Amino acid sequence: MLGEYELRCVNCGRTYEADPWTIVCPHCGGLLEPVFRRKPLGVSWALFRTRKFGVWRYRELLPKVRPVSMGEGGTPLIKVDERLWIKFEGSNPTGSFKDRGMTVAVSLAREAGVRSVICASTGNTSASVAAYASRAGMRSFVVLPRGKVARGKLAQAVLHGAVIIEVDGPFDAALDVVMRVSGRESGLYPLNSINPWRLEGQKTLAFEVVDEIGVPDWIVLPVGNAGNISAIWKGFREMKELGLIDRTPRLAGVQAEGASPIARAFKEGLNQPIFTDEPETVATAIRIGRPVNWPKAFRALRESGGTVEMVTDEEILEAQRALGRMGVGVEPASAASYAGYLKLLGREISDDDRVVLVATGHALKDPDAFPFPEPVRASSVDEAVEKIRRLAV
Numbered sequence: 001m002l003g004e005y006e007l008r009c010v011n012c013g014r015t016y017e018a019d020p021w022t023i024v025c026p027h028c029g030g031l032l033e034p035v036f037r038r039k040p041l042g043v044s045w046a047l048f049r050t051r052k053f054g055v056w057r058y059r060e061l062l063p064k065v066r067p068v069s070m071g072e073g074g075t076p077l078i079k080v081d082e083r084l085w086i087k088f089e090g091s092n093p094t095g096s097f098k099d100r101g102m103t104v105a106v107s108l109a110r111e112a113g114v115r116s117v118i119c120a121s122t123g124n125t126s127a128s129v130a131a132y133a134s135r136a137g138m139r140s141f142v143v144l145p146r147g148k149v150a151r152g153k154l155a156q157a158v159l160h161g162a163v164i165i166e167v168d169g170p171f172d173a174a175l176d177v178v179m180r181v182s183g184r185e186s187g188l189y190p191l192n193s194i195n196p197w198r199l200e201g202q203k204t205l206a207f208e209v210v211d212e213i214g215v216p217d218w219i220v221l222p223v224g225n226a227g228n229i230s231a232i233w234k235g236f237r238e239m240k241e242l243g244l245i246d247r248t249p250r251l252a253g254v255q256a257e258g259a260s261p262i263a264r265a266f267k268e269g270l271n272q273p274i275f276t277d278e279p280e281t282v283a284t285a286i287r288i289g290r291p292v293n294w295p296k297a298f299r300a301l302r303e304s305g306g307t308v309e310m311v312t313d314e315e316i317l318e319a320q321r322a323l324g325r326m327g328v329g330v331e332p333a334s335a336a337s338y339a340g341y342l343k344l345l346g347r348e349i350s351d352d353d354r355v356v357l358v359a360t361g362h363a364l365k366d367p368d369a370f371p372f373p374e375p376v377r378a379s380s381v382d383e384a385v386e387k388i389r390r391l392a393v
């Protein structure tokens with residue numbers, strides 16, 4: 001099923017036959033990366049453009065499987081001005097970028113005969129897992145940090161029929177649970193971003209950006225478990241290797257101050273994260289203290305000449321409001337992109353750079369993130385008409 005690929009350990013360099021169940025390196029426990037055995041032939045923008053915009057447009061660069069698909073990817077690239085765009089991942093079927101990865105990993109799981117899937121999640125992964133598992137006729141188990149998952153995301157997990165397990169502790173504890181309980185023996189297939197096939201799907205965001213506007217100078221995105229930054233960099237690296245582009249952008253990761261193991265390490269010039277066991281931020285999606293994909297993320301930052309910025313919760317919420325006033329509704333973690341961009345502008349990012357901000361999740365995911373002002377109340381139609389007339393002058 002995966003003959004065109006092999007899996008290479010990013011830690012020890014050993015390679016393995018690609019198998020959906022081989023999630024980490026059997027030798028050293030390191031992260032695995034799918035690499036093509038042979039350069040995929042005949043790929044070109046002209047070929048891609050004969051197909052509808054979205055993840056599977058780039059199917060030569062993805063596992064050859066029968067897709068479990070709901071039209072993921074193909075999200076709007078909203079132009080803010082001549083040199084700034086927002087890649088609006090809130091337009092995916094379940095409202096976040098996770099669907100790009102889930103369509104690929106769940107398709108593989110289905111072909112491998114998997115009946116039950118499992119994930120740890122700050123919310124969006126669980127919503128996506130629940131939806132795609134249901135679509136594929138599988139059961140789903142989602143392990144969540146108790147009390148720290150936004151309401152919209154929880155509602156989706158319920159709606160799509162996931163079994164919900166809540167643990168005391170942060171996301172990192174939930175992921176420990178998944179790493180212990182998943183595997184061939186239990187039959188529970190893990191769908192966190194440690195699963196390299198999820199990142200294969202997520203790399204298509206890079207393809208879509210180039211497909212629309214060519215290679216930008218910067219991609220700015222929030223970083224939690226550090227899967228997406230790794231995936232997007234893999235996308236750019238592959239396009240360069242295949243001659244589809246002749247240069248790559250720089251990546252800027254953004255973390256919340258209270259959950260910034262990578263940003264802090266980067267500032268201190270360390271080559272591994274400063275883990276924390278008590279991450280805290282209003283941006284619950286990225287409330288993660290021990291990002292598992294850090295080796296891939298550090299490589300992405302190093303190879304792209306990138307950077308990592310840290311933003312406060314106040315800066316995140318202000319950025320969310322600012323985007324809201326532009327008509328763009330994002331959840332707090334996604335607003336971190338814009339907050340980080342504003343901080344980097346005039347420093348690492350210069351005025352004439354072309355920049356794409358990744359807005360990872362929809363505003364409706366987390367309706368409790370912002371205060372609701374008192375509405376204008378009226379007890380009759382006449383009173384409402386009268387009050388509106390006065391306000392409109």
Ligand code: F0G
Nearest residue numbers: 121122124125224225226227228360361
């Ligand atoms: N933005 C949103 C809206 C997210 O939900 C996440 C991660 C990220 C950014 C960070 O992406 O982990 O690849 O660095 N959410 C995961 C989840 C952890 O469980 O939904 P990352």
